[in-house]
Amino acid sequence: MRDLRPLLAPTSIAIVGASSRLNTVAARPLENLQMMEYGGALYPINPTAQEIAGIRCYPNLEELPEVPELALLVLPAQHVLPTLESCAQRGVKAAIVISAGFAETGSEGAQAQVKIREVAQRSGMVICGPNSLGVLNFVDRIPMTFGSVADMKDWPGGRVSLVSQSGGLLVGLANRAFDAGVNINYAVATGNEADLKLSETIHYLAEDPGTDVIVVIIEAIRNGPRFLSVCDRLLELGKPLIAYKLARSEKGKAAAQSHTGALAGSYPVLQAVFRQRGVIEAGDLDDLFALAGACAAGRFPTGPGFGVITESGGAGAITADRADDLGLTTATIGKDTAERLKEFVPQFAPEQVTNPFDVTSIIAQNPASVGSMAEAFFDDPAVGGLMVITAGSGEPGKARMQALLDPIQASKKPAFGVVLAGSSATPSYQLLRSNNIPAFHSPGKAVESMAALWHFARARERHKARCQSQEKTAASAANVKEALAGIGSAPTEYDAKRFLKQCGLLVVEERLAQSADQAVDHAKTLGYPVALKVQSPDIIHKTEVGGIRLNLDNAQAIETAYEEIMTGAKKAVPQANIAGMLVSRMVSTPLEFVAGIQVDPTFGPLILFGLGGIWVEVFDEAAMCPAPLIPDDVLEMVNQLRGAALLKGARNMPAVRPEEIQKLLLTLSEIALASQGLLSGIDINPLVPTEDGRLMALDASLFLSRDNS
Amino acid sequence: MRDLRPLLAPTSIAIVGASSRLNTVAARPLENLQMMEYGGALYPINPTAQEIAGIRCYPNLEELPEVPELALLVLPAQHVLPTLESCAQRGVKAAIVISAGFAETGSEGAQAQVKIREVAQRSGMVICGPNSLGVLNFVDRIPMTFGSVADMKDWPGGRVSLVSQSGGLLVGLANRAFDAGVNINYAVATGNEADLKLSETIHYLAEDPGTDVIVVIIEAIRNGPRFLSVCDRLLELGKPLIAYKLARSEKGKAAAQSHTGALAGSYPVLQAVFRQRGVIEAGDLDDLFALAGACAAGRFPTGPGFGVITESGGAGAITADRADDLGLTTATIGKDTAERLKEFVPQFAPEQVTNPFDVTSIIAQNPASVGSMAEAFFDDPAVGGLMVITAGSGEPGKARMQALLDPIQASKKPAFGVVLAGSSATPSYQLLRSNNIPAFHSPGKAVESMAALWHFARARERHKARCQSQEKTAASAANVKEALAGIGSAPTEYDAKRFLKQCGLLVVEERLAQSADQAVDHAKTLGYPVALKVQSPDIIHKTEVGGIRLNLDNAQAIETAYEEIMTGAKKAVPQANIAGMLVSRMVSTPLEFVAGIQVDPTFGPLILFGLGGIWVEVFDEAAMCPAPLIPDDVLEMVNQLRGAALLKGARNMPAVRPEEIQKLLLTLSEIALASQGLLSGIDINPLVPTEDGRLMALDASLFLSRDNS
Known part of the structure; x- marks a missing residue:
């Protein structure tokens, strides 16, 4: 440096x-x-x-x-x-x-x-x-x-x-x-x-x-x-x-x-x-x-739940709203904490002692009490950080914040002062700042900052895990390189799936046929109905040349489709070098996923995972994460998808087992690292859930780096 | 009052x-x-x-x-x-x-x-x-x-x-x-x-x-x-x-x-x-x-495009970013405007005279020039409003803003001052405020405010259109009431679709069968394959009792399915009053929509429209709008859907004609108004696009108000 x-x-x-x-x-x-x-x-x-x-x-x-x-x-x-x-x-x-x-x-x-x-x-x-x-x-x-x-x-x-x-x-x-x-x-x-x-x-x-x-x-x-x-x-x-x-x-x-x-x-x-x-x-x-x-206060939350002591019930509701938006939560306080807080609000029923803790009149009459309340919150293991919200004008506002200084000093958890007033609360602000306590006007913005601190704290944990990670996947670097070596300069769909299979991933059962008769034989082995797909390095968009036929359920249908596909393909791309016809078992599913590798010119390989079909295009729902991944990254990616619930088996569809998603994405990560400079991307689309909770590739494309092709 | x-x-x-x-x-x-x-x-x-x-x-x-x-x-x-x-x-x-x-x-x-x-x-x-x-x-x-x-x-x-x-x-x-x-x-x-x-x-x-x-x-x-x-x-x-x-x-x-x-x-x-x-x-x-x-400045944009004169190129980029997020745009300025602006930047190539207009050094050397630049922008009909962004410290910052006062006074378009500095720009702020010119620190927040003004201006136009609206739909109030009168206290799917048809909406071709033989006859009339669906006011979730069979493509299959559905339904709900079996022509589509009426306890009936299938549940993509609707409301609803592009015919699926969406939603609006107090909701799910660009109801539910049922 x-x-x-x-x-x-x-x-x-x-x-x-x-x-x-x-x-x-x-x-x-x-x-x-x-x-x-x-x-x-x-x-x-x-x-x-x-x-x-x-x-x-x-x-x-x-x-x-x-x-x-x-x-x-x-x-x-x-x-x-x-x-x-x-x-x-x-x-x-x-x-x-x-x-x-x-x-x-x-x-x-x-x-x-x-x-x-x-x-x-x-x-x-x-x-x-x-x-x-x-x-x-x-x-x-x-x-x-x-x-x-x-x-x-x-x-x-x-x-x-x-x-x-x-x-x-x-x-x-x-x-x-x-x-x-x-x-x-x-x-x-x-x-x-x-x-x-x-x-x-x-x-x-x-x-x-x-x-x-x-x-x-x-x-x-x-x-x-x-x-x-x-x-x-x-x-x-x-x-x-x-x-x-x-x-x-x-x-x-x-x-x-x-x-x-x-x-x-x-x-x-x-x-x-x-x-x-x-x-x-x-x-x-x-x-x-x-x-x-x-951030400058140097304290980071111990969990996603935080405590709120508030002089405004409305401001308390805002913290709960924003927490909900940002993956935090107003902590569910423990029994001990509730009992300690109950002392300050004898008129409350026990179930009214909740977090956010709304104490409008108590704080007004006894500003110092807010310090003891803060101590109760800090002692609660469910509370990862604390916000104290006051109206805040002038010296009375400052008195509330003054009472907080010692309890905050004694704790290591982040503590924010939220002062609803503006210029008239300058004494409160100055007191908070001179004690390096983050100060906010807006309860919503305070929650955003708490979420930022939590984001950083979690990333630190993930970084530690990444440094110690020794995850093994089926795809060792040697494996990946060997599998890649067997692939020609313009890989077909069949090549792409063979590659993925060699790397340990699940692909749909399929065979390459060189004739209509062979296609019928393969279909008998695989079981009807099947799909036929033309395989040629010169035909990238198979659908556009009529190169795909689905749901063929007898020999006659296969023979007819075979001939029609061949005729159509040769007409559309006369010079096409046709490697054969892929015969695949038909798999129908209302739910499709996509996964893959994308090599960004700045940051290198990223792993993608998301919902498939037209939805990935319209909703842009794929999660991305730079390789190498660790299991925690996979969790983050899944949580990031709005459709994450679908993985758990919506509408009687099979649930996908989390360890299978992890295996898939970590394998792709391994492939991405082992193939740097050789591959410019992999696109598995669609991936479908199987009855036993795995993800199976129905179609895939492999893109070689131009330097090497 | x-x-x-x-x-x-x-x-x-x-x-x-x-x-x-x-x-x-x-x-x-x-x-x-x-x-x-x-x-x-x-x-x-x-x-x-x-x-x-x-x-x-x-x-x-x-x-x-x-x-x-x-x-x-x-x-x-x-x-x-x-x-x-x-x-x-x-x-x-x-x-x-x-x-x-x-x-x-x-x-x-x-x-x-x-x-x-x-x-x-x-x-x-x-x-x-x-x-x-x-x-x-x-x-x-x-x-x-x-x-x-x-x-x-x-x-x-x-x-x-x-x-x-x-x-x-x-x-x-x-x-x-x-x-x-x-x-x-x-x-x-x-x-x-x-x-x-x-x-x-x-x-x-x-x-x-x-x-x-x-x-x-x-x-x-x-x-x-x-x-x-x-x-x-x-x-x-x-x-x-x-x-x-x-x-x-x-x-x-x-x-x-x-x-x-x-x-x-x-x-x-x-x-x-x-x-x-x-x-x-x-x-x-x-x-x-x-x-x-x-808002207090009392000026509203004349269009979604706005002009930006900026002393910071980065701040200019921010306005373009936020405009993109919020449905506004940095206006494409006219040739005349570009020529007028070019005078201030003789060293620029003509294509560099763009909006945002980045004039760092010019403004520094000649603060007054910003006034003439503003005039050029105001005169451009593509410019609905103007933002002037300056670094802003002290008296030099104020001088830039001073030059703006007359041009702003002479125009009726909204004009914002964005001053990047904080307290050191107090003179600029005071000048802007004392002239009732909105002032911001953040270019992004200025764009949010411009978007808010534009939102209000458009709503005013829509309100005028709503007051003048005399839209006729197929569903007159008398029609709707007559159609409703024929429906029993617990409407089946068949009832719901008959009702919609009577109100002028397109529903899938279907017949009610009282026996397996009759079902086969209906199938012959409709054409194979068909779906069979049990119809009973006592069976709400048909799938759960095995009450639906799809893709039946011969008489034998229909007969078997008929018996199996009857047996299953009687077993699951022994006391069920079964009205018959609905025979519907099968329609397969990769794309489903939903539409309906939801009666909110506070605001009354709202019209819904969105993407269907599992996606509406997971992505919460339905747009809502209080009834009565006018055509502009329908446009707004469609634009609000992230999947709006799908309506234009994605992936070789038929495009839906905008006037058909309008007809559907305006009819629902008419139904909602005519049936207030009688209906508590309508759920059309799925709706599928037809080859001729209409939307056809495949399934529907009608919910009567409890007071009336």
Whole structure:
């Protein structure tokens, strides 16, 4: 891992292309650094000026009295490359290229950008940008940016890092973090990422002892494997990564491409990565720092159930609603807890002592009682975390929160303060924040944050399990490679299913026939009715050439169908090389599934599983998960399907045994890993449940990588 | 409609049960009214005190020097009813019952509540509560509540009303409205709604010339028809209603019931009402006042496309993403517009002049240019509204927004300012707010508000069409009643389909057989294969008694099946009265739909349409819409289905003609209206597409109202 310290906290800075014209991109960085009283050496470089803003100006890098640690480039695009080469020669450790006019402008700019990367690779210099808004260091108070940071002096440094591929959002978000009581250490705009990528930046910050939480704005992940390994490292370190993804839609992608030249990949694939690796996805920019504040408290739920003490019954109902949406629950409290709580509400019937615990008038008359209530909740093993909701105005509101401080201190469970009032509850907010207790206005948003913490906690457990996983499947790597070796360059359906069978998966009983007579013989062996399907590497869409006949229930029907299929296929694709006719036992089922392997250009192989037939197309119901899978991933995938209930045997259909789903998907995972570079995908569609609860492939396609075909 | 002025702005107030013990529910209302220097007469009533807080106290209502306009009750529950009776006798016009201990505590409390309603009905007195937090009037500055309103003096009165069934949220929300620059006129907590209901309150405010927008927190709608007619009235008046629904989930409903005794109805039904009637639903409490602010500007989009001028390319991409989610679009700008915009970005290629219009450096160097850009966008007919996104810090940020004021003034289209920075952009915010221009921090939230305005605008158009609608369907009211009259008290499947046929709908060809021989005859007429289905009012689930046989393709098979079904049915339900055996032509289709009528206890009949088979159960894909429907409602229902594409003929299946879907659903709507009180539901499942693009009922059930059966 490269050392980014010279980029984030340079001891000396040269500003190449510095200008004295106020309010220009070229003038601002120096103004900002002077305003923040940067303590290191500052070298404006401009061949036509003697002095800028009272500081001596140099004509070029060569004439500086020392080699600056960082060069900040605010030059026109055509001067960027020679300047970087000169920086590299002189031994400058890091550069920020603010200049735009590269990949975002088209192919010529993209080529220039490749050369920037080459300079970095040759020299080891860290280059941030081009088209970067810059880097802000709030701990050492170094604003290396042309962004407007007039208020930066008021913003204390903290332990949350902000990395954005969109520079325009950077300063605004840093300000909003401050407003939300979340203090930033570094804010980095990676721009077009010629050299320094989002993943490397996150990786450095992950290892940085001054960083607890990382917030990222993602346009496109350029290095998938590195992003995956960084996510794993964050799980090991217990540092949450919070992400907002922009350029999700086609129009959004187009906007992003003209912005930083980024080719935004598949959003559903990225979401699958987030789910597996515990990345917390913010639904809106507005949510980023509520989530960051919740994470910064460093506490994670011990279970999906949480406790609610509320001064508003309505707010309590909201927590229950949102918990239901997000896979959490308002915990069913134990008998002991109910008895302890009953003391505070003698007028309640025992069955009225429930969670959410609605205590409007009690809290009003005795604010301190909320502390003892909290203790009762914390002691309950069914309670994984706690929310205390108050109306919150002024000093009375603060008194309620004051009573919570000791019990929260004594517990390790996450505890949130929800204060329904806004500005009039400032005393409550300040008290909560100064004690590092996450504070919210909205009960719904508090539940979203609790769900995010739980998502991260579970992903950490899964990561541990993944590291220890020694799952064996029928498909060893050697097996898979051997099975693949026997397949020609254009595998037919028959080849695909033979391959799957060799890898240990269940496929429908079938035989390849070379003549109508042989087809009839096979049908007798398999049992009527059967299906006939033409097999040819040259015919991909069999239905379109009339190449499939179903439900043939006697010899005559088979013979007729055989001839008709052959005639039709030869007419439609005269040069087709026909390997024969597949005779398969007919299996009818109202319920179809699909499974497969999809190789994403960024993240590599993902395993798919979902409902089949037309429904997968219309409802987009397939769950995806990056390989390798562990059993817990399979559980997550199944739970993610809205149709999961169908697997348990809806409408008198056979139930599928969970261990069979697991076997199927783990085998596909094994195949995906063993065949990397050889296979570009597998599509099993449909898969049908058998009477004994297994999943059987009725049809399958195998796609070889172009490099190898 | 009753006059709520005495409740909202009373000229004199008696506080019955007033106390001098600080920080109690009984002391607070007087403290609040004194703090706000209430100008009317104030009468504390307490038999044991001479004076409270310097004001003369009276032992009872009878001894007051005048009849107060409003009585505020802070008495123990058992004293409430006699006090209200005494108020009614004396001619008090309105009462707020803050006292709790009614329906929320169980059946005894619910009975006491019925008596409160009776007092109101007998006397005409308006009673708000019991279990109400009270009423706050920000225009005349009258806080009739025990809530803590210490900061109320700082909150200016406005034109947005707030009505909440949850009192605990009321004051906090009013404070947050103020923080968001949205000024409230009245805030009403309706509590348990013994007399005054949410719908009546909204109705009064709808007609109030001082109210432009209404924000409601809903636990349960108690009077569905009135709510529907109030929504219509708001559409006529052009006053948006913004709602947050709590108690959506089962746990949330349980929490609400112990809170205000409300039985929260079906959330999906309420959402169907919101969709049809243009009610704007907030996803979170946090979103309420962003939406209210957007509505308060009183401008509505002229189309689903909007323009974006943005200083951040990333923020532009976000608007495109969210537009895609919400059925809006970043407008495709016209050639003229592009040419006008090109002047500002001479370095751009013509194809780079797109919307979102990313103008980072131009705006920085020439803030005023944003005004001329806005004019170009406003002039484009494809642009229904405009968003201008800036980084926003300090005075430079304000300068960009200043340039927008005149162009916005000159246009009637909605225009939003999106300022990415937080507190450091206060000057921009203040400028926008003081000019009644909706302001946002988050581009995503701005798009949500634009979508809300568009939703309301479209609902207004639909409402106009509904008022003018003279749609004729095959099912006139007389027809429907005649068809219903011929049906016995326990209609079979055969009865249900005959009824539908009489109403003009297409049902599968079928005959009722009384013997195996007759069944064979019918099969010959209909054509093989056929299905046999036992018909008995005593057998509801035919499959469970083996009462259905499919795909019978010869006489022998029919005879055997007939006997087996009869034997099985008689064995399973010995006393069953068997009307015969339905012989239906077999129709096989991979695609099934469902349609029907569901009578909701709150809102009356709704029309359903969706995908059939197991999918409707698992995916919950049916769209609902309250009857009566107009053609636009049908379009909305179809668009709402994720599987809408299937209706256009997926996978070589016949496409369904839009006019046939319309005919089906409008006929069901006609049936629903003509059969009110007689039918409690119709379930057509499955409906299958025919070769000529119609929808044919294969099975149907008719449910009669219990009152009539």
